[in-house]
Amino acid sequence: MKNVLWFLVGVIGGFVAAHFLNKDPRGHELLADIDSRITEFTSLVGDAYRAEDARLTDPGAED
Secondary structure (H helix, E strand, O other): OHHHHHHHHHHHHHHHHHHHHHHOHHHHHHHHHHHHHHHHHHHHHHHHHHHHHHHHHOOOOOO
């Protein structure tokens, strides 16, 4: 139970810190950069997944 409490304190503390960081123009720019990198990464992972799924679904197709 103690570990769950510390986990919740950490998550809540992270949200509070991100909120205050987002208020500062430099912090807002930093968070926007992080968000764009995460979006780019998830897009690449999604594209790779769809390509692999297509390859496995249609094994007769050549690349």
